[in-house]
Amino acid sequence: DTGVSQDPRHKITKRGQNVTFRCDPISEHNRLYWYRQTLGQGPEFLTYFQNEAQLEKSRLLSDRFSAERPKGSFSTLEIQRTEQGDSAMYLCASSLVGRSYTFGSGTRLTVV
Amino acid sequence: DAKTTQPTSMDCAEGRAANLPCNHSTISGNEYVYWYRQIHSQGPQYIIHGLKNNETNEMASLIITEDRKSSTLILPHATLRDTAVYYCIVRVGDTPLVFGKGTRLSVIA
Numbered sequence: 743d744t745g746v747s748q749d750p751r752h753k754i755t756k757r758g759q760n761v762t763f764r765c766d767p768i769s770e771h772n773r774l775y776w777y778r779q780t781l782g783q784g785p786e787f788l789t790y791f792q793n794e795a796q797l798e799k800s801r802l803l804s805d806r807f808s809a810e811r812p813k814g815s816f817s818t819l820e821i822q823r824t825e826q827g828d829s830a831m832y833l834c835a836s837s838l839v840g841r842s843y844t845f846g847s848g849t850r851l852t853v854v
Numbered sequence: 855d856a857k858t859t860q861p862t863s864m865d866c867a868e869g870r871a872a873n874l875p876c877n878h879s880t881i882s883g884n885e886y887v888y889w890y891r892q893i894h895s896q897g898p899q900y901i902i903h904g905l906k907n908n909e910t911n912e913m914a915s916l917i918i919t920e921d922r923k924s925s926t927l928i929l930p931h932a933t934l935r936d937t938a939v940y941y942c943i944v945r946v947g948d949t950p951l952v953f954g955k956g957t958r959l960s961v962i963a
Binding site: 746775777782783784785786787790798833835839840842843844845846847848 | 890895899956
């Protein structure tokens with residue numbers, strides 16, 4: 743297993759466009775987390791799944807953001823009608839319940 | 855909001871021990887102390903965690919004060935590759951990790 747994979751690594755999009763990111767967790771991990779990180783800040787929690795169930799969403803997650811984990815394996819994070827304030831690094835992590843997280847290298851989104 | 859306070863930045867000479875402090879004066883009895891680090895352009899990496907006893911693994915040692923209001927992460931022989939942002943996090947049970955701004959450690963040759 744090669745760890746947590748995120749695709750793409752970089753995405754540049756025009757304001758108003760929709761974007762989708764993919765995360766492939768470590769295969770045996772049942773928890774999957776999405777975080778967002780802006781320059782100089784620590785990662786901010788967005789949402790997490792246990793298997794295919796989305797258990798919690800942060801207040802930060804506006805209705806333009808949606809995340810899915812349809813078969814309890816990979817996950818997607820979609821941002822609709824992107825805004826410049828959405829520019830950030832989007833990080834995915836996976837874990838077993840109650841264990842430490844393994845993070846991917848992130849997807850850097852730039853909205854122009 | 856993060857429940858911890860850490861210095862913004864620290865320097866350490868290569869080969870010396872790096873001691874990173876963290877205050878968590880409002881920690882409750884069932885909250886663990888976790889440490890992660892983030893090297894530039896990578897995702898955070900787990901280092902160590904503990905409840906009340908001191909812990910050691912191949913990466914670092916964690917010293918928690920008896921009253922549990924503060925802790926110190928010790929990297930015994932810092933190398934240039936230890937240059938990173940170090941996050942101290944308190945967490946109860948399975949709740950998602952809440953990151954603060956961390957301490958930027960610079961290891962200097």
